[in-house]
Amino acid sequence: MKLVKEVIWILGTSCICGLAFNAFSPNGINVLDNPWSRKVAAGGSEAEDPIVFVGIERVCQFIENREGIILDARNPREYAEAHIPGAQLLFFYGMNEYYPALEEKLRAAPAFLTYCSDIHCEDSEFLANELLNLNHMPVYVYKGGMADWISNQMPVARGMEEQAP
């Protein structure tokens, strides 16, 4: 009986502390949210899904036509090593830090293209979901990411110039 009581006490304390810390932490997350599945815009259907997966040709077209903002979902170190020229850093796991500085610019942009490391990386999709939640659309996801860009011998930019925050 004592054992059960102690287990319940430990589990309860952990849950309370975790939820309380999360509520006040700058990196806190919504525990009821599910940012991991692709979401369809309210009232929409699969056919109207504003997240579109694109290949390198469409990325080049997006850049040439200046259709919108390119967003790099990777971490600052990876971004500094190499990124698509003109891409803005919006590290998915640092949204609270990076998003406010970019928000005004994003509100004015007509379209968004996200990418991360390679085809196995899902952060570009997570970022696309997050943009959708924040009413930024349409969002294109370059699934091949930086690995595909480099393997196609496309130009890369390096460094952190003019990046938020």
Next chain:
Amino acid sequence: MIKRLLFHPAIVWCVRLIVAAVLIYAALQKIWTPLEFARLVREYHLVPEQLLNLMAVTLPWLELVCGCCLVTGLGLLGTSLLLSVLNSVFVVAILYRAWMIMQATGVNFFDLSFDCGCGFGVVYIPTKILENCLLVAAGLLILFSKLRPRAAA
């Protein structure tokens, strides 16, 4: 003789401190970045996506509370039981993910390294499984060391 040595209070106390240090360090690595931890847990495909965020927020605190309990001696029975059960679950989960990766990539088990979400970054999996088995054993040692005097009485 071995049993008496194994359950010697000094040995049990050392084990408690070592395990507590591991738990507290691992918890502190995850507490600050719950979203990153949720992503790592998601890669196991064992937890429903709706529960990932809740788990990412509470699991590191469970480790931290267990670590603190091991240091202070509060709720040792419950802590040691939870420690053994949780680490057994982690071992199974890591083995399952390792098996999935081996199926997908054909990589040999003894060449396998990935970030298991344990708070130590990318780790060599056979060693990680061994470490977790030791944590299970440590939990059982603490549990039975607490139960022993009562059984003797």
